[in-house]
Amino acid sequence: MLNSQQVRNDVSGVVVGNVIQARSVETVLPRPMPLAVSGLPRLPVFVGRENELSEVQRALTSYGDISGGSPLVVIAGLAGVGKTSTAVKAAQDLLAKGRFAGGSVMVDLHGYDVPEHRVPTGSALASLLSALGIPREHVPAQTADRERLWRTVLAEKAAAGQFLVVIIDNASSADQVRPLLPGTAAHGVLVTSRHSLVELDGARLVRLGVLPSVDAGLLLRRQLAVTNPRDERVRTRSDEADTIGRLCGGLPLAVRITAALLAADPDQPLSEMSATLADEHRRLDELNYDGSLAVRSAFDLSYRNLGEPEARLFRLLALNPSPEFGTGIAQVATGASGSARRLLDRLRRAHLVEPGSARGRWRMHDLVRLYARELVGGDEGGADAFNRIINYYSALCTTTDRLLTQAIQSPVGLLPDEVLDGLDVELPNIVGAVLGANEAGMDDVVLRTAKALHRYLDLRKRWDEWIVIDGVALAAARRVGDRHAESRILNHLGIAYRDVRRLDDAIDCHQRSLAHFRELDDRVGEAETLNYLAIALRKRGRFDEAIDLLDEAARIWRTTEDRLGSARVRNNLGLTCYAAGAHEDAIEHYRQAAELLKTVQDPQRMGKVLHNNGVACTALGRHEEAHALLTHALAIRRDLGDRHRQAKTLAALGRVQGLLGARADAAESYRQALDVFRTLGDRTREAQVRRDHLAMDTDDVVKPV
Structure with missing residues (x-):
């Protein structure tokens, strides 16, 4: 027997499993295994990042x-x-x-x-x-x-x-x-x-994130070049490649599928592929290459990984009119009392929604949204959710209009910026809601929403959206047979046409409205329409006709003792006289309009009259008086938060300041006006202000905005 000092029981190294000890062991080492540590999959064509x-x-x-x-x-x-x-x-x-x-x-x-x-x-x-x-x-x-x-x-x-x-x-x-x-x-x-x-x-x-459109187009071009270096389509039509990249939503998988489809059909023009992808109803079907590459299949895998509450919200969000939405609309869509924010956070972690333009805003990628639309078609609660969403945006417009009306009619007249800014953000959804309500036959919602939006659209000068919304509302009014509503909408539509310089269309709208109000024997509606029609005729240069119509409107307002209506007519008579070159007459009409407005509470109208009077005084060389009038008008318009009209007054004030020799003040007024017109997208007035500013530096005379 061996004593303890003779026993050696040492084991070292990496050991897995049992240890066998023996006096003599013959070991046969396994064949060395090749290492794969230097091997990665082949990288496809890579762009950006x-x-x-x-x-x-x-x-x-x-x-x-x-x-x-x-x-x-x-x-x-x-x-x-x-x-x-x-x-x-x-x-x-x-x-x-x-x-x-x-x-x-x-x-x-x-x-x-x-x-x-x-x-x-x-x-x-x-x-x-x-x-x-x-x-x-x-x-x-x-x-x-x-x-x-x-x-x-x-x-x-x-x-x-x-x-x-x-x-x-x-x-x-x-x-x-x-x-x-x-x-x-x-x-x-x-x-x-x-x-x-x-x-x-x-x-x-x-x-x-997704690739920018330029990188997506570059990925398409490189992918096709790898497949066939002699493919000339992307070399000669790089703009079409960029369009395809945009329609693919910058999603590399979608771009690669499109490249594969184009490579398989070398005679297909890029314009044909663009037209195919532009059809939202076919886009996901087209982004499929023999089943081996398919956008829909990729989304399926993400969707199946969701819990039912998140999956339901994901489906219902496709009913929102535009890709971006606020947290509140998620709550509206589900109609539940639970936390929509928590569900949205889960969808964000799954990258099925992503943060939008601001905190509390979310958006869905275009292709993801199309996928969700397919799913919501089979959701039994989809119709109810759609109605809740449409009515939510309509109620938002009604509430905003009430706040704007209260602000304008108050002694201070201050418009709440956050209210206007909030509607700015939601405007794409609101337009989509009106169009959706129209398609669904919800005429009452269309008419209610269009009416509530008129004041906001006028303040913000959102002419394109204005024309779309009123065009839909006009059709709804005709369907339900509401002649008064039809006449009012024709006037609103005419105002929008007038502001985008479609004067013939504006005149036609007002003439049709005038005929309706006369048939209905509505004297107030008739007087308002005469006023609108005169403005359009004045802008067309038909001064005598405009003055005749305004005189007729003035007679109606006197019989009804409507001082505000009378003030509006006096203001427009002043504008018409000024346009015709009768500057002294214009100033007298503005003076009378201001006196009438002192007895009613309408700071917005007073701002208009003071501005117009200031411009007329400038034309007569009464620069100090013009400066005082325009400064007063600017203060009112700033209090109102009316940015577009603020910019018009700043431009007019800049010209007067330049004429008074205050060139630094004039330059600052022009700069502020330019910033607003640029932000609001009013390119016509932006260009006019630039010309005015240049004219001040060259001592030329330019007509003010």
Whole structure:
């Protein structure tokens, strides 16, 4: 028997499984396994992403220093946005720079596939260990043992200075990722996911958005050039390539599918492909290449991963009239009392919605929205949700109009900026809601909304939207047989046509409205319409006709003892006389209008009269008087928050200041006017102000705005 001092029982090195001790052992080593640590999938044509690549590479290589870099990076984004390509490109660039001497390994978890096709943790670990040269027969059977062996092997490589980049592709949850993370921070880890995976401790999140239209067009051109270098279509029609990139929503998967379709049909003009993709009803069907590449299939995988509350909200959000919406509309769509914000956050983490133009605003990618529309078609609650959404926007317009009316009629006359700004943001949804209500035969909603919007559209000078909305409302009024509403809408439409210089259309609208009001024996409506028609005729240069109509309107207002109506007519008589060159007569009409307005509360109208009088005094060389009038008008318009009319008064004031020799003040007034006209998109008046400012510098005389 051996004593204890004679027994040697030492074991060293990496041991997995049982240890067999014997006096004499003959060992046959397994055949060396080839390593796959230098192999990554072939990178497809890659365009752009310079900022994202830089952020990923910086995070992987600067951990531990004051920049707070992390060796764990999650690249998250919408299905088909190019997450895997970006991860592979980042890893390749780092390997080329010699930053990870141990190479790279990659595993695809298929996290968004059906559950039976997802890669189990044990299988993923076995694949990674095999890539590092561990023979299959030496890989433990139990997942926990595989995890320990994986981290042990990586620790040994780190000790030898063989740092790796590990790419974990298509992870749908943090639980899929955690068992695959190295036990040391020496190795870099890149995770790609359609979810943000913010619950992974220490992970740097890099969100991947869609490509700009220019980059999407460039990707299409390069993809086709690789397929067939002799393909001349994208070289001769690069503008069409950019259009296709825009219709693909900047989604790389959609661009690659389009490139494949074009390559398969070399005779197809790009214009034909653009026309096909422009049809929203066919777009998702077209973005499919033999089933192997399909945008709809990619979205299916994301959608199936949602819980039912998020999935229902996702479907119903497609009913919103435009791609962007506020948090409140999500609550309206579901009709539930639960937290819509919480559901939206989940959809955001799944990258099925994304942040919009401001805090509390959200948007859906165009292709995602088309996909959701397909799904909501089979939702039994879709019709009720649609009605709730349409009525929500209509109520918003009614509430805003009431606030604007109260503000204008108050002694202070201050318009709440946040109310106007709020409607500015929602205007695309409101226009869409009116069109949607029209298609659904909701004529009462169309008429109510159009009426409530008139004051706002006039203040903001949103002529294009005004013409669209009133055009729809006019048809609704005719369908329901409301002649009064039809007559009012014709006048509103005529005002919009007048402001966009479609004077013949404006005159036609007002003449038809006038005929209706006379048939209805509505004297107030008749007087208002005479006033509107006279303005259009004056702008057409038909001054005598305009004056005759205004005199007729004045007689009606006198019989009704309507001092505000009389003041409006006097103001327009002043404008007509001024346009005809009778400046003294114009000033007298403005004086009478101002006297009438002192007995009624209408600061907006008073601002108009003071402005017009100031312009007339300028023409007569009464510059000091003009300066006082315009300064008063500007103060009123600033109190009202009426930006467009503020800019008109600033432009007129700038001219007077220049004539008085206050050139620095004039330059500042012109600058402020330019800023407003540019912001509001009024290119005509913007150009006029530029000419006025230039004329001041060259001492020329230019007619004021």
